[in-house]
Amino acid sequence: MDYGGMAYMTSVRRISSWLCLNDYHQLNYALTLGGRYFWHKSWGVQAQLLLNPGSGQEYLYDGKVLGFNQVEVSLGSIDGNFSAGIVYRCSIGNWDIQPSFGIGITGFSETGYSSYLKHEGTNDVDFFVLEMEKDKRNAFSITPGIQLLYHLPKRVCLYAGVSYIVTAGSSYGEYTLHNLYTLELRERQRVEDKYVDAFHFSLGLGFRLF
Numbered sequence: 001m002d003y004g005g006m007a008y009m010t011s012v013r014r015i016s017s018w019l020c021l022n023d024y025h026q027l028n029y030a031l032t033l034g035g036r037y038f039w040h041k042s043w044g045v046q047a048q049l050l051l052n053p054g055s056g057q058e059y060l061y062d063g064k065v066l067g068f069n070q071v072e073v074s075l076g077s078i079d080g081n082f083s084a085g086i087v088y089r090c091s092i093g094n095w096d097i098q099p100s101f102g103i104g105i106t107g108f109s110e111t112g113y114s115s116y117l118k119h120e121g122t123n124d125v126d127f128f129v130l131e132m133e134k135d136k137r138n139a140f141s142i143t144p145g146i147q148l149l150y151h152l153p154k155r156v157c158l159y160a161g162v163s164y165i166v167t168a169g170s171s172y173g174e175y176t177l178h179n180l181y182t183l184e185l186r187e188r189q190r191v192e193d194k195y196v197d198a199f200h201f202s203l204g205l206g207f208r209l210f
Contacts, residue, residue, distance in 0.1 A: 004030050004202030006052070006078060006165075010194055018117075019175065020072045021193050028052050028077060032202055036098075042089050046100055048143075050081040050165075050200065071117065073130060076196040079107040081165055083143045096149040096157075106141040106167050108195060110134065116180065125180040130191065132173035139195050141167040155208040162202075167195040 006028045013021045031051045038044030085102030110132035117126045145163025152158065170192050177187035 004032065004161075004200060004204075006030050006198040006200050008076070008078075008196045008198050009164075010076070010196045012072075013192075013194065015175070015191055016187070016189060018071055021191070030200060030202070032200075032204070036087055038087075038089060044087045044089065045085070046087045046102065047084045048082070048102065050078075050083075052078055052080060071115070071128070073113045076171070076193060077109050077111070078165070078196060078198055079109050079136070081106045081141060081143065083141070085143070094151045096147075096151070098147045098149065100143075100145050100147070100163075102143040102145075104141055104143065105138050106165060106195070108137045108139065108171070110137070110171055110173070110193070117177070126186060127178050127180045128175065129178075130173060130175040132171055132191075132193070134171065137169075137171055137195075139167045139169040141165055143200075145200075149206065151208075157206045157208065158204075159206055160201075160203050163200045165198045165200060167197060170194050 008027075015021060029052065031053060032048060033051075034046060034048035036044050036046040081104060083102030083104030085100060085104075087098050087100040090097045112132065113128075113130045115128050117128050118124070119126070143163050143165050145161060147159050147161035149157045149159040173191045173193065175187070175189055175191055176185065178185055
């Protein structure tokens, strides 16, 4: 078992002249449970379950009045990931270096968002709402990674690991822009948000069963 975090690395996507979707460098905590079995001195298999305790669909409301060309919204977050794959082991004294490659499923939550937008140089204010079609989604993913282990007495080891969760696919939604005073519909547009990729880092304690 280990604790760590995820840094989302998906690039900024411009939706309109004033709206961007930006999950880049958003951070989450993560809990990881996993096991590895080596049928050979150097080769083995692994399975890993990653959970994000702080995930879940939510609706964000920003009461601030924002100017146009300044709106960036973070939508996606990873709920969890299950992967299974192959691992290679290189041992040097009490140290092990273990690169790995896994395939699996990643679960996502999508976040709705609303805010006020002010037209520059005027007192005109619009109300902006962004909603996604589904709160939860699952997608195929691949997870290359590497772990560094240090073996302690009594079948215990300390380890640190890094991996990169790469996911295929997109989610969809819609944003609307109404005038706050007249309720006139000024903009309506379909939104495509690429599933987030994440850099996962962890520290933990391991136990060797045999």
